[in-house]
Each structure stands twice: as C-alpha cells, then as structure tokens.
Amino acid sequence: MEVTRAFIVRPFGTQGGIDFDRVERELIAPALTAAGIEGRTTLEITRQGNIREDMFRLLVLSDLVIADLSIHNANVFYELGIRHGLRDRHTLLMRAKDTQDKYPFDLQTDRYGQYDPANPAAALPGFIESLRATLADTNKDSPVFKLLPRLTPHDRAALMIVPFDFQEEVEIAQKAGRAGDLRLLAQEVRGFEWGSAGLRIVGDAQFRIKALAGAKETFELLRGLDSNDFQANYRLGTIYQKLAARALGHDSKLDAITRSEQAINRVLARTMPPNDRDETPKESAERRFHRAEGHSLLGSNAKTRWIDDWQAAASPDAQREAALRSPHLGSAIQHYLDGFAEDLDSFYAGINALAMLTIQINLAKALPDVWAESFDDGDAAIAALKTGERRAGRLAAALNLAVGNDDKVVRKGEKFDIWKEISRADLSFLTAEKPAQAGNAYRRGLANAGPFEIDAARRNLLLFRELGVLSANVEASLREMNQAAPDKPAELPVRVILFTGHMLDTPRRDKNDPRFPNTQEAIAAARKMIEKAVKDEMNERGGVAFGIAGGACGSDILFHEVCNALGVSTQLMLALPEAQFQAESVNHGGVDWVMRYQQLCQRVTPRVLAESKDLPRWLAGKKDYDIWQRNNLWMMFNALAAQPRYLTLVALYNREKDPDGPGGTAHLVHVAADWGFKTVELDARQLLKAGGT
Incomplete structure (x- = not known):
C-alpha cells in the first residue's frame, strides 16, 4: 500500500521536566513503526537546511501531524496553527499527564492522547490505536474548518x-x-x-x-x-x-x-451545484461534464445488469421477453437520459439512451402482452409506448445537432474525434430507413478507427442482433465492420512462467562453499530440473503462453534454451545493456556461456532496464534498493501486466546458501509470493550432489 507519512511537531530536549526526545524515542517512533507510518521532525529538516520551506511543505503534505502540547511552546503552537489553517483533518494532539501548563484556551475542547513522561512506553498500545483512528476518521479535527464549514483545504498537489x-x-x-x-x-x-x-x-x-x-x-x-x-x-x-x-x-x-x-x-x-454562491460558466461546464460522465457510467452498469438478466435465457423468444421485463432496461435508459440532460454535448449518453429506448420500443411493439404487464391497463401501456416514441424522436433530433450531422449547424475549428464519428454512424443505424444507409455510415465513420473502437461499436450491434431488433440495419452494418476489422476477440494468456535461479559460481566464490559449480554434471542436473518444471506447467490446463527470465550464465540461459526446445516463447529481460550485462553476469562462466548468451540475444530481442547500475536521480534516495532488486520487480510486474489467469514462479534455489546480495533469487522468491505467484522451487542442492569438476 501507499506509505503514510507523519510530521512530528514537538519541543526538543528536556523542558518543563519532560524529556521530549525520550517521548519520541519510546512512544512516538515505535507507534509509527507499528502502524507502518514514516515520520520526521523539525529537528531532522533543520539539519538539512531550508527549514522554513520544508516545514511549511510537510505540514501540508503529511498525511498525519502529531503535535505534543504538553508545555507552552511557541514553535509548536505556530506549526499547529499552520496545519489547522491548511488541512481540515488527520491531526493528532498529545499531552503529558499532570503537566503544569494549562490547556491552550482555543484547544481546550480537543481530545488528547495522554502519556506518563516517566514511562512513555506504557501508553504505546493506546497511542497506536489513536494513530490508526485519526487516519481513518473522515470528520474534521481542525477548529478553523469546523468554524468555517465552506472553507476548502489547501490543494496538496500544488506543493x-x-x-x-x-x-x-x-x-x-x-x-x-x-x-x-x-x-x-x-x-x-x-x-x-x-x-x-x-x-x-x-x-x-x-x-x-x-x-x-x-x-x-x-x-x-x-x-x-x-x-x-x-x-x-x-x-x-x-x-x-x-x-x-x-x-x-x-x-x-x-x-x-x-x-x-x-x-x-x-x-x-x-459535483452537486453549490448552494452558497454562483458558479462561473467554466465551473458549471466542468461540473456538468463530470456529472454527465458519471450518469453515463451508471447507465453502462445498469446495461450490464440488464444483459445478465436475459442473455442466458433458453431461447431467442425467452431472451426477448426477459429483456423487456428486466427493470434494468428502464434504469439504464434513465441514467443515460440524466447524463445527456446534464450536458447536451455528451453525445455518448444521448446515443446510448436512444439505443436502449429503441430496443425497448421495438420489443414493446413485438411483445405487447409482456409490455402491458407493468401497467394498470392496456390504455396506460399504449400511452407509455407513444410517449417513448416521441421521446426517441426528440432525442434523435437533438443528437443530430450534437454530433454535427446538420451541415448548417457546425462548430468551426472542432478537432477530429473518432468517437464522434462512430456516434454519427450509430445515429444513422438507429434512424435510417434503408439498411444501405446504415452500412455506408459505418464505412465512413470507421475509416480512421482502430480495432478497439470498431470492437466497441460491434458489441452494441450484436445486442440488437441477439434480440432481433433492426435486423436489416444490423446485418448491413456488421458487414462493414467485419471488413474494417474481423471479429477476433483478443484472448489473455492462460499461464505465464517467471523464472529465477542461481547463476554459475564466480571465481570469487569460496571453493569450499559452492552453490552452482561450473561442471557438466551440475549443469546437466539443472537443465533436467528446469525442463521437468516447464513440462509440468505445459501439462496444466491451458498450457504456457510464454516465459520471462534474465540472461545470466547458468539457470537463466538454461531456462531460455529449455523453453525454446519445447516450443515455448520467452522474453529476455536484462538489467543492463547487452555488453555490460555480459561483463557483469556472463563472462565468468567462460567462452561457451558467452557464445550461448550472444546466440540467445540474437534469437530473442532483449529488453533493457537501465543504461548503468546507478539508479535514476529521482530514485537514488530510496533506502536499501539497487538495480538488481529493481530488475526483479521489473520482471515480476511485466509478468503481472500480461494479466494471465495463472502465474508461476519457477526458482532454482538453494535456501541453505547465503544470497550473494540484494536482488538475487531469494528476493524474487519472497516478493513474488506476496503478489500471488504459485512458486515451484527446484532444489539447487541437487547441483552439489551431481558432482563433477
């Protein structure tokens, strides 16, 4: 999760008989650690310079501010005042028990976490709970914002x-x-x-x-x-x-x-309209745009629920009846209408409202008895249907203007928008009396569209086909779509293998403490274990889409070679450029491994993480982190990003041997487990039993 940051506002040293450094050391710091919160004090930024700028920034940016008001300290009051004036919540006040200084008048009604200055650690359990409760609380704790309820907090992003x-x-x-x-x-x-x-x-x-x-x-x-x-x-x-x-x-x-x-x-x-002031035209337009988008999304969700209500029905007739009966049909129409009403430029909401209304009208005409079930009598059902038809006519007229179909009502200088082009075609599909008109509209509208946009339009037409609505227009339109982009839905991979394993021992490794000796016997044993693991994954349901691994001599290269022999494609991911990586992780294996590495790079174009082992400037301050840990995470997140149904980490790993350093096999085994990978550990101790010289 995102790291929560705290800023500690307190006196320093011993004042008023209280050792405030001890209070932080024994109470505040352990509580922050237990709650997973990082914290800093004014003293730390004083040592680094720029105290005023950093202090102001941290008082606004910090997710939590802890202020110790045990004594009357001008700096503490000043900093707390800044926090209360700029942030409306997440400020925790604390005081020592039996302190001689009275509560500040303006803060007498506030709640305080109390501690015994002679034994600060005794308050630790309760203080941890106070930290968590303060962060979780959505109520305002700033007296400034309580007094001025319409005041808005300072935008943290600006700093x-x-x-x-x-x-x-x-x-x-x-x-x-x-x-x-x-x-x-x-x-x-x-x-x-x-x-x-x-x-x-x-x-x-x-x-x-x-x-x-x-x-x-x-x-x-x-x-x-x-x-x-x-x-x-x-x-x-x-x-x-x-x-x-x-x-x-x-x-x-x-x-x-x-x-x-x-x-x-x-x-x-x-995004409700303000009731205490007038909006500027820009504010109103922006607010209405967001509300139109929101209602459109609610309409799409209602549409999804509606589809679920009828799509699994046993027969086409049963589907049509279930579609007309579903309460989600009317809900979707209303949400789309609400979106279009908020912003008449929101042609997406308007087109979808008209599409769903067209389905409702056509099904009601085809199934009058089913339509009448929702009304007290037949006359009310007929009247409601006529009202729907009139509404559809008005919608179509408004949409013709919104999407620019009237050449006399056109906005000059308007930028090209592929979705508006598709919406024009959608409108023609819904209103054209001749199927050829609908087909021609999609031919023009999809001329500059990509597969994603075409598939989105096609999915809507397939609903009309399933329900038998506007059938002639549907077939003419689908012919044009299938010529523009054949209907071949992209499938996500079923299973991806992420591989990690020990590289061949370097000459620097203690000869009495081998891990992966560079012997034919050890290499053959490693290859055999890797091959079995890959075959086992291939035999699972769905097989293996591809594998991901680095390129170090030993396990990595063996994995790529095994996959190639078994017909499984792989991705080669290198922490450094080819030549640098070779010098770092391949050359010590000898000429044979260098040749195998270079052949691998020719067969599988490598992706490279960084130009050197130095971290980027923006990342250089991250503690206990280096290029090799970054490389492990990079490979893992690329495996996750493929969105396979199953993720497997195959690790050739000897748990009894100390890792060479951060970012090795042990690190990836640990982090991959946290991200839900199934881990297949290959016992690298077998490499030592294989013998050889």
Whole structure:
C-alpha cells in the first residue's frame, strides 16, 4: 500500500521536566513503526537546511501531524496553527499527564492522547490505536474548518514537485504501452513526499493505455489516502465498469459493477451545484461534464445488469421477453437520459439512451402482452409506448445537432474525434430507413478507427442482433465492420512462467562453499530440473503462453534454451545493456556461456532496464534498493501486466546458501509470493550432489 507519512511537531530536549526526545524515542517512533507510518521532525529538516520551506511543505503534505502540547511552546503552537489553517483533518494532539501548563484556551475542547513522561512506553498500545483512528476518521479535527464549514483545504498537489526525470520515465512507458513498467514505477514512487502526485501521473498513464489492473491498484492506493479523492473515484468508476466486462465469473462481474457504482456515486456527491454562491460558466461546464460522465457510467452498469438478466435465457423468444421485463432496461435508459440532460454535448449518453429506448420500443411493439404487464391497463401501456416514441424522436433530433450531422449547424475549428464519428454512424443505424444507409455510415465513420473502437461499436450491434431488433440495419452494418476489422476477440494468456535461479559460481566464490559449480554434471542436473518444471506447467490446463527470465550464465540461459526446445516463447529481460550485462553476469562462466548468451540475444530481442547500475536521480534516495532488486520487480510486474489467469514462479534455489546480495533469487522468491505467484522451487542442492569438476 501507499506509505503514510507523519510530521512530528514537538519541543526538543528536556523542558518543563519532560524529556521530549525520550517521548519520541519510546512512544512516538515505535507507534509509527507499528502502524507502518514514516515520520520526521523539525529537528531532522533543520539539519538539512531550508527549514522554513520544508516545514511549511510537510505540514501540508503529511498525511498525519502529531503535535505534543504538553508545555507552552511557541514553535509548536505556530506549526499547529499552520496545519489547522491548511488541512481540515488527520491531526493528532498529545499531552503529558499532570503537566503544569494549562490547556491552550482555543484547544481546550480537543481530545488528547495522554502519556506518563516517566514511562512513555506504557501508553504505546493506546497511542497506536489513536494513530490508526485519526487516519481513518473522515470528520474534521481542525477548529478553523469546523468554524468555517465552506472553507476548502489547501490543494496538496500544488506543493508536490514531481521530478522531471520520473515524469519522463512514465511518458516513455506510456507511449510504448508498457503496462509492466508503469506498475514498477507505481511501486517505486511510494514513500516519497511527492508520492501521491507521482502515483496520479502513473495512474493516468495506465488508464490511457487501458492497463486496467494496474490502474485499479494505483487509484485505489490514492483513494486509501483520501476516500473522497475526486480523480481517483472518477477513474475507478470507469475502471471497474470495464473490468466487469472482462470478469470471468458472475459474482466477479457483479462485484466490479457494484464498486463502479459506489465510485461514481461518490463523484456525483462531489459535483452537486453549490448552494452558497454562483458558479462561473467554466465551473458549471466542468461540473456538468463530470456529472454527465458519471450518469453515463451508471447507465453502462445498469446495461450490464440488464444483459445478465436475459442473455442466458433458453431461447431467442425467452431472451426477448426477459429483456423487456428486466427493470434494468428502464434504469439504464434513465441514467443515460440524466447524463445527456446534464450536458447536451455528451453525445455518448444521448446515443446510448436512444439505443436502449429503441430496443425497448421495438420489443414493446413485438411483445405487447409482456409490455402491458407493468401497467394498470392496456390504455396506460399504449400511452407509455407513444410517449417513448416521441421521446426517441426528440432525442434523435437533438443528437443530430450534437454530433454535427446538420451541415448548417457546425462548430468551426472542432478537432477530429473518432468517437464522434462512430456516434454519427450509430445515429444513422438507429434512424435510417434503408439498411444501405446504415452500412455506408459505418464505412465512413470507421475509416480512421482502430480495432478497439470498431470492437466497441460491434458489441452494441450484436445486442440488437441477439434480440432481433433492426435486423436489416444490423446485418448491413456488421458487414462493414467485419471488413474494417474481423471479429477476433483478443484472448489473455492462460499461464505465464517467471523464472529465477542461481547463476554459475564466480571465481570469487569460496571453493569450499559452492552453490552452482561450473561442471557438466551440475549443469546437466539443472537443465533436467528446469525442463521437468516447464513440462509440468505445459501439462496444466491451458498450457504456457510464454516465459520471462534474465540472461545470466547458468539457470537463466538454461531456462531460455529449455523453453525454446519445447516450443515455448520467452522474453529476455536484462538489467543492463547487452555488453555490460555480459561483463557483469556472463563472462565468468567462460567462452561457451558467452557464445550461448550472444546466440540467445540474437534469437530473442532483449529488453533493457537501465543504461548503468546507478539508479535514476529521482530514485537514488530510496533506502536499501539497487538495480538488481529493481530488475526483479521489473520482471515480476511485466509478468503481472500480461494479466494471465495463472502465474508461476519457477526458482532454482538453494535456501541453505547465503544470497550473494540484494536482488538475487531469494528476493524474487519472497516478493513474488506476496503478489500471488504459485512458486515451484527446484532444489539447487541437487547441483552439489551431481558432482563433477
């Protein structure tokens, strides 16, 4: 999860008979550690310089501020006042018991965590709970914001300076569509003061390349810091809605839809019109745009529930009856209408409202008895149907203007929008009296569309086909779509193998403590174990889509060679450029291994993580972290980003031997288990039993 940061506001040294350094050492610091929170004091930033700038920034940026008000200390009161003036919540006050200084008048009604200055550690259990409760509390604790309920907190993002080289790494990964690299960056950015702003940049990049699993994880981290984070909820509403469409099981689909609806409703609650002031035209337009998007997403979720109500019915007739009876049909129509009403430029909401209304009208005409079931009498049913037809006519007329179908009502200078082009074709499909008109509209509208956009339009038409609505228009339109992009749904891989294992012992290793000796017998034993493990995975349901491994002499190269012999493709991921990696991790194996490495690089184009062993400038301050740990995480997140149903880590590993250093086999075995990989450990002790010289 995202690292929570605390800033400690307190006196220093011994004052008023209280050793405040001891209080931090025995109470505050252990409590922060137990709660998984990182903390800093003014004293630490004093040592580093720029105290005023850093102090102001940390008082605003910190997720939690702890203030010790045991004595009257001007600096503590000043810093607490800044916090209360800029942040509305997550400030924890504490005091020593029986202190001589009275409570400050303005803070007498506040709650305090108390401790015994003679034994601060005794208050540790209760203080840990206070930390967690303060962070979880959504109520305001600032007297300033309580007194002025319409005051809004300072925007933390304005003070977060995201390093430019980090932003460049995100941009490179986004433009290359590298979902795994973005997940790595989302992992690495946690813990920095600018971490949440960095996460937001990564999350937007993941969203743009449709890396939904990673984007969900990133925006949920941001929502963990603020459950009402507008952008996080806005994105999650769409992300969960799209994940529902990919869900494998019914329960998983409904869970994703529910989470989407919860996120959208949080957005709608945040975008109500203000009742204490007039909006500017820009504010009103932006708010209505977001509300239109929110209602459209609710409409899409209701549409998904509606499809579930009828698609599994036993026969086409039963499907049509169930589709018309489903309450989610009317709900979807209303949500789409609400979205279009909020913003008449929201042609997506309008087109979908018209499409669902068209289905309802056609089914009602074809199944009048089923339609009449929801009304008190036949006259009411007929009147409702006529009302729906009139509404559909008005919608179609409004949409013709919204999408620019009237050449006399056109906005000049409007940028090309592929979705507007497709919406024009959708409108023609819904209103054309001749099938050829509908087909021609899609031929024009899809001329510049990619497979993703074409598939989205095709999915909607297939619903009309299943329900027997506008059948002639459907077939004419699908012919054009299938010529533009054949209907071949992309399938996610079933199983991916991530491999790690010991490389051949270097000449520097103690001869009396071998781990992977460079002998023919040990190499043959390693190959045999790796081959068996890969074959076992291939025999599992769905087989193996591909494998991922590094390129060190020994286990890595053997894995690539085994997979190649078995017809399994692999990805070669190197921490350093080919020549540097060869010098670092291959040359010590001898000429034969160098040749095998170079042949591997010719057969499988390697991906390279970094140009040198130095971490990027933005990452250099991360404690206990190096290029080899980064490389392990990079490979793992690229395996995760492929979104296979099953993930297997095969590790040739001797637990009895100390690791060479951070970032080795032991590290990847540990972190992969935390991310849900099935681990197949190959006992590398067998290499020592194989013997040989």
